[in-house]
Amino acid sequence: MGLMKRMMLFAMCLLSWAATASVQNARVEAASVAITNGPVWYDTTGGTLQAHGGAVIKVGSTFYWIGEDKLHNSATFRNVVCYSSPDLKNWKWVGYPLKPSSHAELASSKIERPKVIYNAATGKYVMWMHYENAADYSLARVAVASSSSVCGSYTYHGSFRPLGYESRDMTVFKDDDGSAYLLSASNSGTGTNGSLASFKLTADYLNVSTFLGWVAENGHREAPAVAKQGGRYFLITSGASGWYPNQAKYMTATSMSGPWSAPQNLGNTSTFYSQSNFILPVQGTSGTAYVYMGNRWNPSLLGDSRYIWLPLTLNGSSGTASLEWHSTWNLDATTGTVSYPALVNHALGKPATASSAASGFAAGRANDGNYQAEWKATGVTWPSWWQVDLGSAKNIREVDISWFLHNGSEAYYQYRIEYSTDGANWVSLDRTANKTYGFTTDAVNFTARYVRIVLVKAVLWNNPNNWYTPILYEVQLLGG
Numbered sequence: 307m308g309l310m311k312r313m314m315l316f317a318m319c320l321l322s323w324a325a326t327a328s329v330q331n332a333r334v335e336a337a338s339v340a341i342t343n344g345p346v347w348y349d350t351t352g353g354t355l356q357a358h359g360g361a362v363i364k365v366g367s368t369f370y371w372i373g374e375d376k377l378h379n380s381a382t383f384r385n386v387v388c389y390s391s392p393d394l395k396n397w398k399w400v401g402y403p404l405k406p407s408s409h410a411e412l413a414s415s416k417i418e419r420p421k422v423i424y425n426a427a428t429g430k431y432v433m434w435m436h437y438e439n440a441a442d443y444s445l446a447r448v449a450v451a452s453s454s455s456v457c458g459s460y461t462y463h464g465s466f467r468p469l470g471y472e473s474r475d476m477t478v479f480k481d482d483d484g485s486a487y488l489l490s491a492s493n494s495g496t497g498t499n500g501s502l503a504s505f506k507l508t509a510d511y512l513n514v515s516t517f518l519g520w521v522a523e524n525g526h527r528e529a530p531a532v533a534k535q536g537g538r539y540f541l542i543t544s545g546a547s548g549w550y551p552n553q554a555k556y557m558t559a560t561s562m563s564g565p566w567s568a569p570q571n572l573g574n575t576s577t578f579y580s581q582s583n584f585i586l587p588v589q590g591t592s593g594t595a596y597v598y599m600g601n602r603w604n605p606s607l608l609g610d611s612r613y614i615w616l617p618l619t620l621n622g623s624s625g626t627a628s629l630e631w632h633s634t635w636n637l638d639a640t641t642g643t644v645s646y647p648a649l650v651n652h653a654l655g656k657p658a659t660a661s662s663a664a665s666g667f668a669a670g671r672a673n674d675g676n677y678q679a680e681w682k683a684t685g686v687t688w689p690s691w692w693q694v695d696l697g698s699a700k701n702i703r704e705v706d707i708s709w710f711l712h713n714g715s716e717a718y719y720q721y722r723i724e725y726s727t728d729g730a731n732w733v734s735l736d737r738t739a740n741k742t743y744g745f746t747t748d749a750v751n752f753t754a755r756y757v758r759i760v761l762v763k764a765v766l767w768n769n770p771n772n773w774y775t776p777i778l779y780e781v782q783l784l785g786g
Contacts, residue, residue, distance in 0.1 A: 360584070383415045475530065505518060521541065521564065536620075543555055673781050688764070738763075759778065
């Protein structure tokens with residue numbers, strides 16, 4: 307080969323290598339994706355993502371999200387759906403691993419919270435679910451199915467009460483040593499979902515072998531989700547308030563057999579208007595991120611229920627967990643890292659006043675950074691208002707409010723956001739059409755020194771009479 311040809315070949319190789327490196331670098335750079343909470347999520351075809359109550363499992367370099375199809379806006383079983391993604395953002399519809407036609411028992415049923423774990427010894431993917439008949443929630447069973455491929459057609463093995471115990475909201479967890487466990491809302495003698503029951507699964511994951519004991523006994527907890535960090539197990543649950551949000555709590559243990567610590571509050575009083583469903587570990591080249599996967603249920607239009615994914619901080623050494631709201635945040639599935647927009651809570655710790663304040667419930671409790679401390683008016687007086695002085699004019703891009711909820715008699719708040727640069731002339735943003743419970747987040751764009759929240763009315767979903775006292779747990783005013 308002549309010198310000129312060798313030089314041309316070398317140049318072509320360099321160009322090919324440069325192009326490949328460019329593509330690889332682009333893939334690395336594109337690995338960080340934006341997770342946005344609140345809006346509808348769509349798959350790669352433009353269809354609404356239907357993976358409610360589900361979980362994510364990683365196979366090779368691909369993530370698979372398996373959940374409930376609620377496109378028919380009903381609690382009855384339509385399909386279990388499987389999506390795939392390389393980055394936890396762009397989801398491609400793969401198929402229906404389980405359908406009503408998969409078994410006669412599924413033709414008229416409810417299938418909820420499907421969770422899939424892989425059994426290395428049998429080479430099978432095993433799906434556990436909450437099973438009920440189509441009419442009510444009297445059966446309180448689990449159901450089990452398995453497949454040789456994660457999104458393939460699953461063989462249905464039937465439904466049963468594990469070792470005779472009731473089982474409703476449930477999850478399964480696979481430990482580092484291959485052992486697997488079931489935790490489910492059960493009845494220890496104090497009524498439906500009175501306590502969580504804990505079980506160890508058989509070696510093939512198709513049944514339970516051992517009842518390990520009661521967890522949060524008589525605590526009326528449901529919606530369990532489990533993760534392990536730093537050698538410690540974390541269990542997140544919700545309270546029992548139907549479709550309505552409530553305060554998530556977490557417990558820890560050094561063994562899946564327990565004992566479990568006393569429940570501690572996680573997030574705000576409504577878990578940012580979501581219910582716990584699954585904890586997703588995202589292990590990457592730089593660390594492991596943990597993602598809280600929550601459901602924001604819409605009981606009147608279940609197919610429109612939203613997904614709330616938030617970064618979850620777990621510390622196995624101290625046995626602590628924390629959860630903060632982020633309307634948008636970035637997740638890099640390659641490195642296992644998260645990042646956030648450069649926003650500041652301008653309201654934090656600034657002087658606050660209110661139309662009235664009950665003894666011990668001063669206005670400053672609503673902007674002290676503590677989700678469990680509230681400002682409360684002196685009585686059932688509507689409208690009432692709460693106000694903060696930011697000290698100087700600040701640009702505000704988002705207003706997040708944590709509202710009071712009463713378990714069983716929830717209300718949504720109708721309100722206004724008012725702002726001013728001089729404390730005399732005010733501009734009002736009308737939110738009196740709000741019907742969101744527990745937590746609201748408003749995208750705004752204004753500059754002001756003073757911001758006032760006017761509580762116009764609370765609307766109880768099950769009671770026409772507003773007996774609520776005006777209360778705010780936390781107001782965050784986010785900006786640059």
